[in-house]
Amino acid sequence: MTPDELLTTTRSVRRRLDLTRPVPIDLVRACLEIAIQAPSGSNRQAWQWLVVTDPDQRAALGELYRRAVDSYLESASAAGKLFQDEPGRAGVQERVGDSVAYLGPRMGQVPVLVVPCIQVAELPPGNQAGVWGSILPAAWSYMLAARSRGLGTAWTTLHLTYEEEAAEILGLPRDVRQAALIPTAYYTGSTFKPAARVPLDQVLHLDRWGSRD
Incomplete structure (x- = not known):
């Protein structure tokens, strides 16, 4: 794949994760x-990675x-309930919601779960961009690298509703914070294509908010 192909066809894979292939x-x-070649604030490289394979x-x-x-799907913010009055988006949202519902009871069956973490003494009360910006690019790089090697992944954070319980399961010290839960598996099928997106000109602002030209 070219870099552009890799960047535009790395999708969240939920239904098509192969749960049987190690x-x-x-x-x-x-x-x-x-x-871990990704950038991090002040080059601290404070990331930590848990790779969970134990059943x-x-x-x-x-x-x-x-x-x-289960709680998310009941909420008004569930993907499948958004943009229902927009015919161009409603169908896509429903498919996303269905795929989340599919993965929900199957996450524990995925062969590898990757938990990217950041080691930080205390989360600052104000600007946290530097903290999360020091782990999220690396996590995305992991997902891109996985895609290029025939692995499917999905960016998920819903488990952080129970962050402390997850930390206990993983044995995390108190200065290590989870950023995501990334299921990783070979995928079934072979077709991935760029996703439908809101046109750039609807979200692009030049110099000041609202400037389009």
């Missing part, structure tokens, strides 16, 4: 070696995710 740990390590650990995290998904 993922070699060396393949995950190769993706993480690329991930009991995966099941425990999966149960937290399932509980969070």
Whole structure:
């Protein structure tokens, strides 16, 4: 794939994750070696990575995710309930909602769960961009590297509804914060294409808010 193809066809994979095919740990390590080339604030490289393959650990995290998904699907902010009055978007949103519902009870069955973390003594009360900006680019790099190697991933954070319970399952010290939960597996099928997006000109502002030209 060209860089543009990789960047525009790395999608959240939920329904098409192969729950039966093992993922070699060396393949995950190769993706993480690329991930840690990402930038971090002041070059601290304070990221930490938990790669969860133990069936009991995966099941425990999966149960937290399932509980969070159940609550999410009941909420007004669930993907499938958004933009219902916009014919061009309603169908896409419903498919996203259906895929979240599908993964909900199956997260614990995914062969590898990757939890990107950031080590920080205390989250600042104000500007946290530097903290999360020091782990999120690396996590996205991991997902891109996985895609280029035939692995599917999805960016999920719903388990953080039960952040303390997840931290206990993972044995995290108090100065390590979770950024996401990334299911990782080989995917079924082979077709990935750019997603439908709101046109750039609807979200682009030049110099000041509201300026389009």
